[in-house]
Amino acid sequence: MATITQLNVNGTSRSISADSQESLLFVLRDQLGLTGSKYGCGEGQCGACTVLIDGTARRSCITRMGTVGDKNITTIEGLAIGERLHPLQQAFLDEAAMQCAYCTSGMIMSAASLLNENASPSESEISHFMEGNVCRCGTHPRIVAAIQKASKMQKGAGQ
Amino acid sequence: MTAKPNFEIPVELERYELREAPPYRFETDRREFFKYLGAGVLILCAAKAASGAQESGGGRRHSGEAPPQEISAWLHVGEDGSVTVFTGKVEVGQNIRTSLTQAVAEELHVAVDKIQMVMGDTQLTPYDRGTFGSLSTPVMNLQLRRAAAAACDVFINLAAAQWQVDRTQLVAADGRVTDKATRKSVEYAALVKGQQLTETLPAEDPLAPATEWTVAGKSLPKVDGRDFVTGKHQYPSDQKIPDMLYGKVVRPSAFNATLVSVDTHAAERIPGVTVVHDGNFIGVAAPSATAARTAAAAIRAEWKSDPQPSNKELFEYLKKNAVPRDAEGDHGDPMPYHSGSIETAMKSADHRLQQTYTVAYIAHCPLEPRAALAQWNGDRLTVWTGTQRPFGVRTELASAFHISEDQVRVLMPDMGSGYGGKHTGETAIEAARLARAAKRPVKVTWTREEEFTWAYFRPAGVIEITSGMSADGTVTAWEYHNYNSGTAGIRTYYDIANQKIEFHPSRSPLRQGSYRGLAATANHFARESHMDELAHMAGRDPLEFRLHNLKDERLKAVFKAAAQKFEWGRAKAAPGQGFGIAGGFDKGGYIATCAEVSVDHASGDVKVTRIVAAFECGAIVNPDGLRNQVVGANIMGLGGALFEAIDFENGQILNGRFSKYRLPRFSDIPPIEAVLLDRKDLPSAGAGESPIEGLAPAIGNGIFDASGVRLRSMPLVPNGLKTT
Numbered sequence: 001m002a003t004i005t006q007l008n009v010n011g012t013s014r015s016i017s018a019d020s021q022e023s024l025l026f027v028l029r030d031q032l033g034l035t036g037s038k039y040g041c042g043e044g045q046c047g048a049c050t051v052l053i054d055g056t057a058r059r060s061c062i063t064r065m066g067t068v069g070d071k072n073i074t075t076i077e078g079l080a081i082g083e084r085l086h087p088l089q090q091a092f093l094d095e096a097a098m099q100c101a102y103c104t105s106g107m108i109m110s111a112a113s114l115l116n117e118n119a120s121p122s123e124s125e126i127s128h129f130m131e132g133n134v135c136r137c138g139t140h141p142r143i144v145a146a147i148q149k150a151s152k153m154q155k156g157a158g159q
Numbered sequence: 160m161t162a163k164p165n166f167e168i169p170v171e172l173e174r175y176e177l178r179e180a181p182p183y184r185f186e187t188d189r190r191e192f193f194k195y196l197g198a199g200v201l202i203l204c205a206a207k208a209a210s211g212a213q214e215s216g217g218g219r220r221h222s223g224e225a226p227p228q229e230i231s232a233w234l235h236v237g238e239d240g241s242v243t244v245f246t247g248k249v250e251v252g253q254n255i256r257t258s259l260t261q262a263v264a265e266e267l268h269v270a271v272d273k274i275q276m277v278m279g280d281t282q283l284t285p286y287d288r289g290t291f292g293s294l295s296t297p298v299m300n301l302q303l304r305r306a307a308a309a310a311c312d313v314f315i316n317l318a319a320a321q322w323q324v325d326r327t328q329l330v331a332a333d334g335r336v337t338d339k340a341t342r343k344s345v346e347y348a349a350l351v352k353g354q355q356l357t358e359t360l361p362a363e364d365p366l367a368p369a370t371e372w373t374v375a376g377k378s379l380p381k382v383d384g385r386d387f388v389t390g391k392h393q394y395p396s397d398q399k400i401p402d403m404l405y406g407k408v409v410r411p412s413a414f415n416a417t418l419v420s421v422d423t424h425a426a427e428r429i430p431g432v433t434v435v436h437d438g439n440f441i442g443v444a445a446p447s448a449t450a451a452r453t454a455a456a457a458i459r460a461e462w463k464s465d466p467q468p469s470n471k472e473l474f475e476y477l478k479k480n481a482v483p484r485d486a487e488g489d490h491g492d493p494m495p496y497h498s499g500s501i502e503t504a505m506k507s508a509d510h511r512l513q514q515t516y517t518v519a520y521i522a523h524c525p526l527e528p529r530a531a532l533a534q535w536n537g538d539r540l541t542v543w544t545g546t547q548r549p550f551g552v553r554t555e556l557a558s559a560f561h562i563s564e565d566q567v568r569v570l571m572p573d574m575g576s577g578y579g580g581k582h583t584g585e586t587a588i589e590a591a592r593l594a595r596a597a598k599r600p601v602k603v604t605w606t607r608e609e610e611f612t613w614a615y616f617r618p619a620g621v622i623e624i625t626s627g628m629s630a631d632g633t634v635t636a637w638e639y640h641n642y643n644s645g646t647a648g649i650r651t652y653y654d655i656a657n658q659k660i661e662f663h664p665s666r667s668p669l670r671q672g673s674y675r676g677l678a679a680t681a682n683h684f685a686r687e688s689h690m691d692e693l694a695h696m697a698g699r700d701p702l703e704f705r706l707h708n709l710k711d712e713r714l715k716a717v718f719k720a721a722a723q724k725f726e727w728g729r730a731k732a733a734p735g736q737g738f739g740i741a742g743g744f745d746k747g748g749y750i751a752t753c754a755e756v757s758v759d760h761a762s763g764d765v766k767v768t769r770i771v772a773a774f775e776c777g778a779i780v781n782p783d784g785l786r787n788q789v790v791g792a793n794i795m796g797l798g799g800a801l802f803e804a805i806d807f808e809n810g811q812i813l814n815g816r817f818s819k820y821r822l823p824r825f826s827d828i829p830p831i832e833a834v835l836l837d838r839k840d841l842p843s844a845g846a847g848e849s850p851i852e853g854l855a856p857a858i859g860n861g862i863f864d865a866s867g868v869r870l871r872s873m874p875l876v877p878n879g880l881k882t883t
Contacts (some may be wrong), residue, residue: 026448030405035397036390038575040526041607045817048526076390089388096380096783099791100252101387102394102526102575127825134817136526137252137576138794139787140828 004065009034010078020066024058025049027065028075036076036105040134047133050106050113051075057113059132076105079112087157088112091150092143099137107133111147120151192235192357195283199237199351200313202306203359204285232285232299234263234306236314240334240348242267242274244306247287248299249279250573251547251581253847254784255290255299257382261781262300266307268331269347271382279549279571289548291579291673300780300843309360317350378783383573395545395574396530396604403532404433406593406603407451409441409458410613413810414669416464425457433597434458442589444597448604468668469808474517474621477643480666496650499657501625504636508627510696515623516685518644518873519804520616520669522815524822527575528610533590534600540567544587545574552584559588560595578795579673580614611815616805617674618667620644622685627657632697634708639686643667645678648745648852651686653708669807675792676848679745680799680855684873687741687856692869701860702727702740711744713775713838717751718742720834721773725753735759736768737865741856747844748776749836752793752853755829756861763879766829767797767858773834774850777841785846789833792850797823800855802877821877 004018009032018027023042028034028051037060040048044059051060052074079086088108091097098104107130114121114129121129126144135143192201232246244263250256256276264271277283279290311331318336319326328339337344386392411418418441423434426443432454433444441460445451468476484494505511531544540560546552549569557564569587586603594601605613620643627636637655643665650660674680694704702722709715718740722728727740735758742751755769774789802821806813814820833850855873863869868880 022449029397030448033399034390035393035399038394038527039396039604040528041817043607043816043818046526076388080389085385085388092388093380093384096378096384096787098381098384098387099254099787100526100574100576101381101392102252104387105390108388127828130825132824134526134822134824136524136578136795136822138791138823138828140794140823140825141790141831142787144825 002066004068006070007032007068007073008070009073010075011072018065020064022065023061024051024063024065024068024073025060028060028073034075034077038102038106040103040106045132045134046103046106047110047130048103048106050109050133052109052113055113055116057110074109074112076109079108086112087150087153088115088147091146091153095142095146095149097139097142097146099139103133103135103137107135107143111143111150114147115151115154119155121147123148192233193355196235196243197237198353198355199235200310200354200356201358202234202310202313203357204232204234204302204306232302232306234267234303234310236267236310236347236351238348238352240269240273240346242269243277244274244303245277245284246299246303247279247281247284247550249290249547249549249571251290252574252576253290253788254381254781256573257379258781258784259300259303260382261379262304263307266304267311269334271379273334276382278573280568281549281553281570282568286550289551289582290577291547291582305360309358313356313358314347314350318345321345321350378781393572394527394530395532395543395572396527398530398532398543398572398602400532400534400600403600403602404444404446404593404597405448405451406442406444406590406601407448407455408589408603408609409443409455409460410609411439411464412462413464414467415810416462419461419463421461422459425459426454429454429457433593435593435596437592440589440592442593444593444599444601464810467808467810470519470804470806473519473619473668476668477619477621477665481642481663482666484662484664494646494649495659495661497659501636501638501657501659504657505625505627508635509630510628510693511626512628512689512692512696513623513625514689514692514871515621516681516688516871516873517622518620518681518684520619520671520807521674521799521803522611522616522805522820523578523580523614523674524817524820525574525576525578525580525610528605528607529581529586529614530602530604531584531586531590532600532602533587533594535591535594535598538562538566540591541570542568542587542591543570543572544584544590545577546571546581546584546587547577547579548582548584551582552587555584556587556591560591578675579617579677582673583615585613607817608815611820612812615670615672617799618644618671618678618681619669620678620681622681624685624689626689626693628693628697632694632699632704632707634690634693641678641682641685644681647677648679648682648743652711652714652744653690653705654710655708669805675795676745676851679743679849679852680796681873683741683743683745683852684855684859687743687853688859688869688871691739691741691856691860691863695863700728705740705742713749714742714744714751716836717749717773717775720836721751721753721771724773724832724834725755725769725771727753733757735865737861737863739857739859739861739864741853741860743849743852745849745852748774748846748849750774750849750853752857754854754857754861756858756865758862758865758880760866763876763881765801765862765876765880767801767827767861768829770829770831770854770857771834772831772850772853773836774846775836775838776844776846776849778839778843779835779837780843782835782837785835786833788846789835789850790831792848793831793854794823794828796851796854797827799873800858800875801827802874804874804877
């Protein structure tokens with residue numbers, strides 16, 4: 001089996017050692033110390049492990065290392081620019097859209113993918129897109145509100 | 160580690176969680192504090208003897224001896240003005256770190272960002288039974304406010320002495336003491352320079368009444384929120400220390416299985432792998448998680464188990480296997496409860512109703528599965544783990560490894576929730592056992608399947624109610640039997656003259672324990688469904704019927720508040736629409752919930768389209784945090800109400816994965832309105848649990864209103880509604 005030795009994460013090429021069948025999530029967490037991506041189910045059902053691969057949300061727990069190649073991976077740790085939070089991060093804080101917050105990084109990464117596709121999603125579009133992300137504490141209404149707020153912030157910044 | 164038959168964590172607050180604390184808890188050496196914290200002011204909080212016993216022990220004492228000084232919390236203000244608060248309570252997503260910080264800020268008159276909370280570290284924080292039972296707010300919040308107020312007093316006295324003025328002309332604000340007359344002002348930090356002042360709080364101290372709160376009582380964002388949105392916060396499963404190995408446990412084939420044979424040779428040959436086989440425990444430690452999985456898979460273990468009941472015959476089984484309460488020992492439950500005469504009242508009743516209600520086992524599904532990192536240093540053990548009972552886990556570890564509790568330190572990083580599901584220390588024990596063999600730190604993180612299988616469940620139950628009612632709709636007789644699900648919320652709050660209420664423990668086929676709201680969800684479901692049936696039998700409006708049978712003004716107030724917001728009594732907007740109401744009281748919180756449901760008769764689809772929950776728990780500490788708890792409890796409650804149920808057979812869980820066990824998701828969530836009644840004249844109670852309790856019966860009653868079909872099992876519609 002081919003050993004993979006390099007991974008593009010958060011704008012940097014990182015050295016790793018993983019076989020092609022290994023899950024991206026555990027390489028990020030155990031080898032690169034990027035523990036912001038969480039394990040929740042191991043079968044792509046809860047979204048806690050969501051990262052962006054070339055800008056699109058992917059469940060890293062079921063993403064095999066062999067499929068990643070030289071694609072660009074963004075994790076929650078790579079979303080802020082220096083001290084400046086991404087609008088989604090700021091909006092989740094402003095709306096207090098978290099309780100235990102274990103789902104939060106996956107929620108934010110999924111939402112980032114949504115906003116990449118659709119800059120001003122409606123409430124039902126958000127709900128539909130986020131269906132694969134579980135929040136067991138029941139913060140859903142605030143998460144929807146935070147995504148809407150971030151969408152407005154991004155538009156405001158773009159003008 | 161052996162799998163015991165009917166391995167059960169007793170269910171209820173009063174049955175299990177409030178057990179006796181050790182008889183002695185010796186005074187802490189104060190010099191140690193200053194060695195650790197530096198100079199400053201230290202306030203030690205004595206545990207309240209009577210009601211404080213709930214939190215801090217204070218069980219039996221030997222007569223004739225002075226009671227040892229029990230300390231429940233402490234607070235330190237350092238020379239640099241920093242405030243450090245120590246409490247054994249833990250943060251599991253209920254936002255207690257923030258609301259306790261607010262309480263301290265309020266009474267100490269310092270900025271929130273000057274306060275650091277040290278929580279759930281058995282070496283640094285005082286003993287605490289655990290974070291459950293909605294007790295952190297009513298007990299710990301009060302104690303920390305007292306400690307903070309006492310510290311503030313120390314500063315005012317120091318300033319008064321320094322300036323030779325009367326203390327009444329001094330005020331404290333923003334970390335300073337100011338002389339109102341001269342405007343002279345000094346920072347707390349300057350007042351304590353080089354000092355080592357200690358004060359132990361006596362019993363009651365005067366406190367700012369809720370009407371005068373300035374910081375507490377307002378919404379405050381999560382104090383360390385930024386760490387969570389940036390992925391920086393280190394949960395228990397994120398912990399890592401140098402030299403750490405990854406552990407994996409080889410699980411039995413079924414509950415109660417015994418090990419017949421095991422071959423570990425192949426695993427032992429893998430470089431860097433340590434294999435442990437000790438009794439029924441088999442596990443490995445390896446340099447990577449992948450290597451640990453590979454090594455565990457290489458172990459050949461044969462298990463043997465006997466046939467065991469399945470969920471199909473569960474309710475019959477629970478009734479058949481009820482055990483006499485006497486044999487079980489006294490858990491302090493005031494059971495059975497009797498008043499008046501059921502027989503006489505039933506004879507003279509105009510209407511009689513007998514019904515059975517059932518509740519399935521459900522799983523907590525904390526999004527972060529159990530995790531623990533264990534490190535031995537000689538015969539001293541340190542464990543970082545996610546638990547609601549760090550001190551309880553310390554006891555479990557000490558007993559598992561035959562060492563004293565002094566040799567064990569348990570730390571609890573703020574974790575990915577618990578909902579009553581993380582009271583136990585099995586992962587900590589597994590990690591520690593592997594670490595002892597490997598002579599290196601070992602982390603064990605459970606998979607979702609392990610969490611579904613080897614944790615514990617909310618108890619299933621059967622509830623039988625027989626009632627009698629007079630022609631005018633007054634309930635006169637209430638006979639209530641609960642099999643297995645538990646005693647929380649079992650007593651009726653309706654004003655019924657003749658009652659018999661009994662709990663029957665049973666031999667649970669699955670390991671069971673606490674859950675958000677404990678048995679109160681099951682008891683509210685049965686009681687409030689039954690009351691609804693009685694209302695329809697009497698031909699009365701369900702809300703009006705409840706108010707007619709109620710005397711409790713606080714409960715009436717939430718019923719009215721929910722109904723008003725919901726516009727109870729309005730006409731249905733569409734066919735298939737239905738409205739339901741239910742409510743109750745538990746752990747100091749009053750809840751009334753209205754649900755609007757929509758039933759599609761053709762497809763059997765049931766959708767909850769609106770929820771209004773009115774809640775009152777005394778004076779509100781953090782309105783936004785409370786709203787988050789009330790809404791969150793209702794969303795979590797949707798799962799148990801509508802579709803969550805554990806399927807099992809022969810000691811195996813059949814649907815222990817998220818792809819097979821349906822959780823509430825975005826599209827399931829209707830608009831939820833929380834109506835919060837702020838009773839500033841009443842002490843604050845906890846709110847993490849009771850708001851969940853009105854939902855299932857409100858939905859069930861709404862489904863009846865929409866379809867004429869009465870559902871008496873939770874979950875209500877795991878496969879949709881059959882109306883034909």
